[in-house]
Amino acid sequence: MLQLPDSPPRMKTLVSVDESYNLCRHLIAKYSTTFYLSTLLLSKEKRPAIWAIYAWCRRTDELVDGPASAMTTPETLDLWEQQLEAIFAGQPKDNFDVALADTVQRFPMDIQPFRDMIAGQRMDLYRSRYETFEELYLYCYRVAGTVGLMSTAVMGLDTTRNTAPWNREQQPYVPIEEEIALGIAKQLTNILRDVGEDARRGRIYIPLEDLARFNYTEQDLFKGVIDERWRSLMRFQIERARQFYTKAERGISYLSADARWPVWAALTHYSGILSIIERNDYNAFTQRAYVPQWQKLRSLPLAWMRSQVF
Numbered sequence: 001m002l003q004l005p006d007s008p009p010r011m012k013t014l015v016s017v018d019e020s021y022n023l024c025r026h027l028i029a030k031y032s033t034t035f036y037l038s039t040l041l042l043s044k045e046k047r048p049a050i051w052a053i054y055a056w057c058r059r060t061d062e063l064v065d066g067p068a069s070a071m072t073t074p075e076t077l078d079l080w081e082q083q084l085e086a087i088f089a090g091q092p093k094d095n096f097d098v099a100l101a102d103t104v105q106r107f108p109m110d111i112q113p114f115r116d117m118i119a120g121q122r123m124d125l126y127r128s129r130y131e132t133f134e135e136l137y138l139y140c141y142r143v144a145g146t147v148g149l150m151s152t153a154v155m156g157l158d159t160t161r162n163t164a165p166w167n168r169e170q171q172p173y174v175p176i177e178e179e180i181a182l183g184i185a186k187q188l189t190n191i192l193r194d195v196g197e198d199a200r201r202g203r204i205y206i207p208l209e210d211l212a213r214f215n216y217t218e219q220d221l222f223k224g225v226i227d228e229r230w231r232s233l234m235r236f237q238i239e240r241a242r243q244f245y246t247k248a249e250r251g252i253s254y255l256s257a258d259a260r261w262p263v264w265a266a267l268t269h270y271s272g273i274l275s276i277i278e279r280n281d282y283n284a285f286t287q288r289a290y291v292p293q294w295q296k297l298r299s300l301p302l303a304w305m306r307s308q309v310f
């Protein structure tokens with residue numbers, strides 16, 4: 001089980017910065033193998049910083065989604081937020097936080113996306129339905145879109161882009177919407193992949209307005225009914241997720257050159273999950289859409305080519 005915040009915080013000796021990065025690396029390698037592999041495509045200065053950020057995100061998610069989540073209350077998240085403030089103040093409180101405190105010093109970044117992510121986990125504490133896509137979008141921004149903002153602070157932008165001699169007067173374009181879009185797309189993909197699992201926990205992330213539009217009821221969803229109404233609803237959701245992937249693709253060329261390949265690799269893998277859902281004839285109730293390892297590896301050269309061209 002992941003290490004959760006101590007309550008109340010007490011004085012203790014923490015591990016060294018290197019050991020802390022190593023803890024983060026193990027955590028990522030264990031919980032997100034593919035993501036971990038794509039970070040290996042990054043330069044060795046940026047790689048550990050991404051591990052530190054992801055370890056923090058994973059632990060934040062674990063507070064409301066992990067095995068001990070039944071014990072999580074709004075106060076737990078308040079404490080977690082205080083622990084976050086301490087990281088940014090250079091006073092890490094636990095062994096994982098040591099690496100993130102180092103990362104935020106090396107790669108100056110805004111604390112707000114981290115706070116927003118905690119706000120997203122708060123939503124999971126009291127909400128199990130989303131009426132409109134606008135409401136769901138806010139949730140997805142908080143729990144996943146924020147990761148794009150955090151990661152880009154480390155990956156860096158290509159400052160030569162948009163600064164051709166004839167264009168010097170203009171401010172370089174900062175692809176904020178595109179950074180957010182990849183997380184949104186991934187979160188929407190996870191929602192479709194995990195629809196059955198979430199239903200078994202009494203949760204529905206697909207907006208209720210969309211269920212109504214396709215005349216598909218909550219009861220149908222809880223029973224796992226797969227018919228033409230469900231297929232049309234899923235086609236609609238998949239198309240929406242793909243629009244966010246397309247938006248994210250447009251931002252990748254603004255990233256620093258060494259970050260483009262890993263991001264293309266991650267994007268190709270994540271969007272591949274949508275194709276698997278289609279191949280499973282939209283049965284996300286009893287079949288978990290999963291991109292096989294060989295397919296992930298096979299997509300790497302194409303991701304590399306895209307990273308050179310676009």
Ligand SMILES: CC(C)=CCC/C(C)=C/CC/C(C)=C/CC/C(C)=C/COP(=O)(O)OP(=O)(O)O
Pocket residue numbers: 031032035143144145147148149151152175178179182183186187190248249251252254255263266
């Ligand atoms: C496109 C541009 C300009 C920048 C890219 C900026 C980046 C790197 C964004 C990353 C966005 C991202 C991957 C967010 C993660 C969102 C999410 C839902 C993570 C959970 O996924 P997994 O940890 O794989 O969970 P599963 O194991 O459940 O699939």
